[in-house]
Amino acid sequence: MIRLKARPVTRGLAEGEALVSRMAISFTGGMDPESGIIREPGHDLFGQSVAGKILVFPTGKGSTTGSWQYYAAFKRGFAPKGIINEKAEGVVAVSAIITETPMVHGLEKNPFDYIETGDFVRIDADKGFVEIIKI
Amino acid sequence: MELTPQQKDMLAGKQGDGMRKAMDILTAYGQCYDAQRLIPVTSVHIAGNFPVLLDEGIDWLEDLAQGGTRVRVFTTKNPEMYDPLQADEMKIPMRLRQRQGRIHDVLKKLGVVLTYSCHHYLAGNVPRFGDHIAWASSGSQVFANSVIGARSNRDGDHVALAAAIAGVIPEWGLHLKENRRADLIVDVGELVLESYGPEDFKALGWSLGKKIGARLPVFINLPPDLHIEKIKGLLYTLTVTGAMGMVHLVGITPEAPDLETALGKGSVHPPTLAATPEDVDKAYGEISSGTSDKIDLVIFGCPQCSIQEVQEISELMEGKKIHADTRFWICTSAWVKLLCDRMGLLKTLTAAGVRVVSDVGAADGPHLYLKEQGVRVIAVNSARASYYAHNLFGMETWFGSTRECVLSAISGKWEGRK
Numbered sequence: 001m002i003r004l005k006a007r008p009v010t011r012g013l014a015e016g017e018a019l020v021s022r023m024a025i026s027f028t029g030g031m032d033p034e035s036g037i038i039r040e041p042g043h044d045l046f047g048q049s050v051a052g053k054i055l056v057f058p059t060g061k062g063s064t065t066g067s068w069q070y071y072a073a074f075k076r077g078f079a080p081k082g083i084i085n086e087k088a089e090g091v092v093a094v095s096a097i098i099t100e101t102p103m104v105h106g107l108e109k110n111p112f113d114y115i116e117t118g119d120f121v122r123i124d125a126d127k128g129f130v131e132i133i134k135i
Numbered sequence: 136m137e138l139t140p141q142q143k144d145m146l147a148g149k150q151g152d153g154m155r156k157a158m159d160i161l162t163a164y165g166q167c168y169d170a171q172r173l174i175p176v177t178s179v180h181i182a183g184n185f186p187v188l189l190d191e192g193i194d195w196l197e198d199l200a201q202g203g204t205r206v207r208v209f210t211t212k213n214p215e216m217y218d219p220l221q222a223d224e225m226k227i228p229m230r231l232r233q234r235q236g237r238i239h240d241v242l243k244k245l246g247v248v249l250t251y252s253c254h255h256y257l258a259g260n261v262p263r264f265g266d267h268i269a270w271a272s273s274g275s276q277v278f279a280n281s282v283i284g285a286r287s288n289r290d291g292d293h294v295a296l297a298a299a300i301a302g303v304i305p306e307w308g309l310h311l312k313e314n315r316r317a318d319l320i321v322d323v324g325e326l327v328l329e330s331y332g333p334e335d336f337k338a339l340g341w342s343l344g345k346k347i348g349a350r351l352p353v354f355i356n357l358p359p360d361l362h363i364e365k366i367k368g369l370l371y372t373l374t375v376t377g378a379m380g381m382v383h384l385v386g387i388t389p390e391a392p393d394l395e396t397a398l399g400k401g402s403v404h405p406p407t408l409a410a411t412p413e414d415v416d417k418a419y420g421e422i423s424s425g426t427s428d429k430i431d432l433v434i435f436g437c438p439q440c441s442i443q444e445v446q447e448i449s450e451l452m453e454g455k456k457i458h459a460d461t462r463f464w465i466c467t468s469a470w471v472k473l474l475c476d477r478m479g480l481l482k483t484l485t486a487a488g489v490r491v492v493s494d495v496g497a498a499d500g501p502h503l504y505l506k507e508q509g510v511r512v513i514a515v516n517s518a519r520a521s522y523y524a525h526n527l528f529g530m531e532t533w534f535g536s537t538r539e540c541v542l543s544a545i546s547g548k549w550e551g552r553k
Contacts, residue, residue: 009166028187064289065291065292067292068187068189072191090290096163097293
């Protein structure tokens, strides 16, 4: 198991299977609130659902209305369980706050060197760390 | 982030659950950008309408309003989906009326001023130079920074509403003077701007927005007496294809009396981007998405039409009649519609078959039901409306001047450039 220090954006604990993207995500237009599926053409998660995952991606982008779309996806059961960003951006941070989704950023090491899709990942946003268990 | 004892109490929930939620949002948001403190805001504008909020968003607002949470800063609201005074004759579906009714009720409960307008700064929500504000609408946010000299970041609705409730916003980005300096020079001197209509400034904005991206440009060689409608045309389109929060227009922007001031005194000159007539021509081809010539609807008002624009349209339509198979809408605010009525414009326009629709904009809300009513091809004089109506609602769009759109409404087919 690897433990990395991280800066909390919200509070709480989350654990589950990692889904890793190397690309920024826009929740308005980029993610279908009816399914949690990434629908932006050319995105490296195109066609995959973020529902129930620990979503690892560099940062947010796009319309500031993204937090409404994320909230709708959350209420319908299609949001991720937790979020790890390289650098948090306003739309994603607000989405995590209003849905009480554990979220951290600014890990002590580059998350893309340590986390792969399918890894079991635990976020502790209260104490400020991430644990990675390779399965 | 440093919080005052009073702000700590607000965050701890001592001023109610709504205030705690607002402070939660503001502190998480501020932390993303390493804001050091929260500073007072004097003006807020919120944007989201039903196509963006969805049912869950309305629930969220209703939860927020529980326990008597109210805004403490003057807050106005962007357009909605339909004109409530024409709901029956325009056959607005009941499910949409019910949603808009809930949004109306909850915003009223929160204390938001129900302007349903995106030209709120023409009707009372006018910040002063240097004011810190939170305007969640990319076009008017850039207008506030670039024309008024008020300071707003590209905040979303949740942040703007939280700021309205708490009365403060994290100090980062464009709230700080040192972040308001230009990092790119845009030279428009090669263009014959004297011959440019508002639509040409929109095409110019479309082309430059893509190249500027999220940088903070300073425009040089613009005529200083540029009409406000042309300035709006440029700024509101730049933010469709770009993500900038502010633009310096030398001789127009209060913080840009000259190039040196916009860049920051003594700084090294950043790169220069020169706009060409070819860029503008190319943009026309990109903005229009139409394939069929037959026009179902001519729709103006993104941003909502000012009284001056309605006067222009009314003069063009005087004594004319629109084609039997084409509809013609002018989207505006309730008070501009009132002015139209008072000045006799409404009579002229109604006789010509033109409908003046208040509380909506031409880019989004109405397309939800217009599509269901068989509208497929639209003509617009707004590049912004073309982009959103096509990308969010699948409309085929033709973009051109006000005059070309009016001629198209009369003949029933597209009369502008293709």
